[in-house]
Amino acid sequence: xxxxxxxxxxxxxxxxxxxxxxxxxxxxxxxxxxxxxxxxxxxxxxxxxxxxxxxxxxxxxxxxxxxxxxxxxxxxxxxxxxxxxxxxxxxxxxxxxxxxxxxxxxxxxxxxxxxxxxxxxxxxxxxxxxxxxxxxxxxxxxxxxxxxxxxxxxxxxxxxxxxxxxxxxxxxxxxxxxxxxxxxxxxxxxxxxxxxxxxxxxxxxxxxxxxx
Numbered sequence: 001x002x003x004x005x006x007x008x009x010x011x012x013x014x015x016x017x018x019x020x021x022x023x024x025x026x027x028x029x030x031x032x033x034x035x036x037x038x039x040x041x042x043x044x045x046x047x048x049x050x051x052x053x054x055x056x057x058x059x060x061x062x063x064x065x066x067x068x069x070x071x072x073x074x075x076x077x078x079x080x081x082x083x084x085x086x087x088x089x090x091x092x093x094x095x096x097x098x099x100x101x102x103x104x105x106x107x108x109x110x111x112x113x114x115x116x117x118x119x120x121x122x123x124x125x126x127x128x129x130x131x132x133x134x135x136x137x138x139x140x141x142x143x144x145x146x147x148x149x150x151x152x153x154x155x156x157x158x159x160x161x162x163x164x165x166x167x168x169x170x171x172x173x174x175x176x177x178x179x180x181x182x183x184x185x186x187x188x189x190x191x192x193x194x195x196x197x198x199x200x201x202x203x204x205x206x207x208x209x210x211x212x
Contacts, residue, residue, distance in 0.1 A: 022055040040112065047112040059111055072110060079109045083123070091127045098124055121210070138189040142168040148181040 015029040021036065023043035028035040040049040040056035048059040050068040060066045064073035086104060090097030101123050105116030147165045176184040
């Protein structure tokens with residue numbers, strides 16, 4: 001471990017070997033071709049950390065050559081399977097999956113926190129788009145049935161008394177046909193009014209979270 005003085009010195013001079021990780025960024029130290037940083041988040045373009053070799057690198061998916069170790073390839077293969085299962089569970093439960101994808105990206109795929117957050121956002125968008133495509137044509141499981149229960153005109157001499165019975169019935173596979181005394185009102189499974197109400201603030205909160 002390094003002391004605060006060592007880290008402060010490394011931050012002031014990125015060519016100093018007192019820092020912990022080697023950054024393959026020659027801008028600060030053109031003579032050596034690389035610099036030293038106390039954390040790989042300070043190394044632009046190479047945010048991931050290879051602790052065994054104490055170096056920063058740019059993480060490549062499904063690539064056993066450009067990454068420092070072949071174990072990253074095995075992590076990717078296992079990660080794809082677990083990611084697929086996690087995405088299915090998150091979409092089925094309607095929880096988005098951000099709280100699942102970020103830890104998986106950090107612990108399983110060995111991504112840095114910042115790339116894991118971006119990968120999580122992309123995964124949530126893909127899962128949401130898939131859920132929208134599957135549900136956009138589905139109907140609500142219950143249909144509102146409005147039935148006119150007023151006596152016939154022949155018995156009362158009046159054109160009905162305006163008595164109605166409102167109930168919910170299971171939605172059939174085919175759209176029910178309205179009659180003179182019975183009307184059916186089906187609605188989509190997605191509540192578009194609620195989506196229109198929540199979406200602006202949800203997007204604003206997501207943008208704020210990314211900025212922070």
